[in-house]
Amino acid sequence: MTAATSSRFRLPLLDTRRLMVALLFILIFAMATRIPVDTDTWWHVRSGEWMLDNGRILMQDPFSFTREGQAWINHSWGAQLIMVLFYRALGNAGLAFYTAILATAGMAVVYLMCEGNVYVRAFVIVIAAAAAAVFWSARPQMTSFFLSTVTLYLLHLYKRKHIDRLWLLPLLMILWVNLHGGFAIGFILLFGMIGGEVLGRLFDGANPDVLSWRQIGKLTLITALCALALVVNPNTVQMWGYPFRTFGIGVLQQFIQEWNSPNFHGRETWPFIFLLLGTLAAVGLGSKRIDWTDLALVSGTAFMSLYAGRNIATFAIVAAPVLTRHLHALLEERGLRLGRPRPVRAVGLVINYLLLLLVLVGALLYIVGILLPSSVAKAQTEYLPVEAANYLNKSVDPATAGNLFNSYNWGGYLLFAAPQFKVFVDGRTDLYDDELLREWIDAATGKNWQQIFEKWRIGLVVIEKDGSLAGLLRSDAAWQEVYSDDKAAIFKRSAAS
Secondary structure, three states: OOHHHHHHHOOOOOOHHHHHHHHHHHHHHHHHOOOOOOHHHHHHHHHHHHHHHHOOOOOEOOOEOOOOOOEOOOOOHHHHHHHHHHHHHHOHHHHHHHHHHHHHHHHHHHHHHOOOOHHHHHHHHHHHHHHHHHHOOOOOHHHHHHHHHHHHHHHHHHHHHOOOOOOHHHHHHHHHHOOOHHHHHHHHHHHHHHHHHHHHHHHOOOOOOOOOHHHHHHHHHHHHHHHHHOOOOOOOOHHHHHHHHHHOOHHHHHHOHHHOOOOOOOHHHHHHHHHHHHHHHHHHHOOOOOOHHHHHHHHHHHHHHHHOHHHHHHHHHHHHHHHHHHHHHHHHHOOOOOOOOOOOOHHHHHHHHHHHHHHHHHHHHHHHHHOOHHHHHHHHHHHOOHHHHHHHHHHOOHHHHOEEEEOHHHHHHHHHHOOOOOEOOOOOHHHHHHHHHHHHHHHHOOOOHHHHHHHHOEEEEEEEOOOHHHHHHHOOOOEEEEEEOOOEEEEEEOOOO
16 A cells, blocks of 8 residues: 555544544533423424424414414424424434534534633533523524524624624524524624624724724614514514513513523522623633623623523523633733644544544433433423323313313423314413413412313313312312323313213
8 A cells, every 4th residue: 555545544633622622512412412301392393293284384373272263473483394304304312403403503603702722612612501501402492592603603703803794694584583583682682782882982992893883883784684684484574573572471470480580599500600600700800801792792691691591591602702702811811821732643643533432422322321212201201291191192082071271381292292182271372472371370270260161161171280270170079080190180070060
């Protein structure tokens, strides 16, 4: 074999920096691979199935009896189609990979915005990924997570690299508004940068990183074009007010966990605290002044996160590059800098590849273990009313059972797993509005439940076994408990009642 021939088989250079980056994102992908147990996952999958089966976009409610046939702004129709394609191809594993791919891709975009050596970047990305992970689940919101990182990256290029790709933003917004209603995040980032740059121009005009008035004007014009682009969707101008409509539903803030302030007793929120305090420390301890745009975006998204835990992921992608900028500058001031990486010699190259292979195999084994059918079934049975849905399908005739009153937490799963039964309510809060949701709360907590049941002609109930309503139904002769397990109870109205 000649030297020329043997060179074709030479392993690509895998120095320490490349090895660290590869290991980082292998581990993030493994961390983001999770069993789909979120009940809202399933009404999205069912919606995607309906659209594929009927060949048209779903714009009226076909799943509940309380809102059946009414207009529904299905803002996630595009993502639902993507999700159902993953599901039909690979089942639960497909939904897990859908989540992991978008999470990993989003964190890769964030990595591109970070500064400093590979160790600083990797350290911060791990914390940011752990913080954002509270948001990661098999739902259309994952498309918003990824597209928000792309939006921030285009703004990063414009401000810090002097590369103008702003023309992509209106096109991105057309895609976003057809995938998920979280496009509002894009406007939060745009307005945050415009406001920050205006303040920078007024109070720190000598800073070369501050945009000129002309550049700010162009960014403002692009933002207006992004707003106009929102009409390119099946619901047209209704999407302009959709985020305000959703935010205005009072039940969201009062009773739905992800819309509440974070519970800092739960360890899953600690990475958010570490990221917030770490950013404050890096900015406060170094001599590098924080940029006005960085201040506006970090403080704004921090407030949003403290107000509602679902916003932590947005804070994570905003704060991570800011933390690396100031941490890198702080280390440079202290004289703590790494030398340039040495060329990898033959033995070192083999060791690097062996380490990469070891981590890759470990990650694959971890993912396979999570997605084993037995593991998936166990987790879903723990979090979802799997056995109750099976009982409905096998033992209850929907034609004679009467209307179904169900747990809000399980509505999304029941309309997927027991599709012949139309639900009372599910996770589509924008469809049901405050009035109906408060009726559900009253009945579920035992307040005026009999009147509400009569109003909606309820003949079948699927609720938590140990809930207040379950106790009331057990003591009422008009109701019979026909099924019970460790999680759920099913009641039917007695024939004589």
